[in-house]
Amino acid sequence: MFDLRLDEIPLPASKNDREKLISWLIDTLCLHRRRGENAADDGTFSPIHRVLSEHLFMDPSKGYETRELAENLGLTPAAIHHHFVRLVSAGLVSTSSGKGWKNYYLTGGSIEKAISNMKARAQLIHSQRLEIFDEVWNRGKKVAMKIELPPDGKPSALLRVKEWGPLEEGESELSRFMADIGLLGERPGKEIAADSLSVRIFEMLLNSGAPISIDEAAKALDGPKPRVGRILERFRSTGMVERVARTDRLSTALWSAMTTQYMRRGEDWLLKKGGFERLSIPNSLLKNLKKGTCKPETIERALKSMDAKDQMLLLNLLGGRLPLGHRLVGMDVSMLKQKSMDDLNRVIRRIEKVGQLVAKNSLVA
Structure with missing residues (x-):
């Protein structure tokens, strides 16, 4: 099942440092847990970095058996499989079976083609998943305030594109969509339930023309203000919700x-x-x-x-200031869907650019 996670981070400063370019790809594609700021090696000795740098990106036309990679990296075949899960689910790496071992290779036989495959699938699936807004958008037609001020800051986008799957007990189409798109965080847990606080807050946003303050949401849904605030900020990180001054x-x-x-x-x-x-x-x-x-x-x-x-x-x-509120981006559903697609395409363009640089530097290496 296609499952792509993206973290929007600034492009690397150097165009010729192959290892840093690969580290950037790993971080952007969320291929491992975030490193601490004091990581001395910048993650270049991590298993996933070595797999990409020393094998897949070094010789993209070759396939690598689980056993071969395990021996080279000093890991178990199970550990190798674990590191490849996200690469495979993102469409960058494909697998085939032979001689009892799985064979991993870059999709299309090159970095550029692998990224192109990921891009095509991500755009199609994300566009299809966003169609749910056509059914649940109930904000009305007049949602603009008399004065529209720019949003209050913009966090780096944390995006997720996941292929549709059947619902499990206690879920709704909306809660499943929220989990698959990243609105419920990396590990949704109980928040994926159809009646969870996160889902009810999102339903408020879907049905409110005016921005909603943390106090309003907490009072209406009988939820703790700190938790409501964290949920709304998590929504903001996906780029689908913005925080604006309440000019109303x-x-x-x-x-x-x-x-x-x-x-x-x-x-x-x-x-x-x-x-x-x-x-x-x-x-x-x-x-x-x-x-x-x-x-x-x-x-x-x-x-x-x-x-x-x-x-x-x-x-x-007078020294006064306006309160802040949260709302879905865009004045109508088409604007919201376009904004989300633009966010996805912006990050993918960066990945394409860095992928080309990695391919170029790999030839030199």
Whole structure:
């Protein structure tokens, strides 16, 4: 079954250091557990690195028996098989049986063809798996806020492309998809259940036009805030969910900033440094602040004719800030699917580039 894991990491600095290029491929393809920062050998003496560097990439047209590799690397045949599992499932390596031992070889007989095979299968399978969003997307048509600010940072993408398989007990099509696409992490465990907290949070995102805060999700689903926060950040790492400023809460943020600054610094500060005179804020707001009757609805009515960008400037002058929320990327389902495909293609392009460099440097070696 095709199963590809990808970690979006920066391209290696050197184009001629063959071993570092191979290490980059191993890390990007998640072929082993992440090394500690203090790994002195940069992983170049790990079994998977030696298999690629000394065998498959050195002579791509040759097949290697399990027994031969085990003897060369000082490992058991079972250990060799373990290291090849992800290479085979990603479509980079193929196998054949002969003389009682498995024979491993690069798909297509070259690094470039192996990566090309992986690319074609990954694109097709990922595109097919994303079709589930056509059925579960219920965010509506008007999901854009009055002011759309850039997402709050962008974590490196952790992508997974896995071929569809039959459901097991307790799973749903959505929970299985989430596990196969990486939304439930590397080891989903109980979170793959159809009624798990992760699945219910994702269902909230699928049914909400506005961004959802951690507090809102925790309250609605009766889940611990720290855990809800970790789940939403895990969703972000797949590139399907983004964290954005809640500009739909602008009136509330302005109310909080105005009342705070009025109580701390008074009317003169609001007029001169708080932007009231500069932006021609209606005097009625100051009167409401004095009376203690100012509410978010009051501010929304008073500033109804003010441009949204000027309202953002006012919030900045008042020292306020907008709360953050999470939402699915894109204004509609087609944008979400395209964004996910773009993320996949971006990482694969890097793999193709590094693969070409490895092939070139292997000829020199």
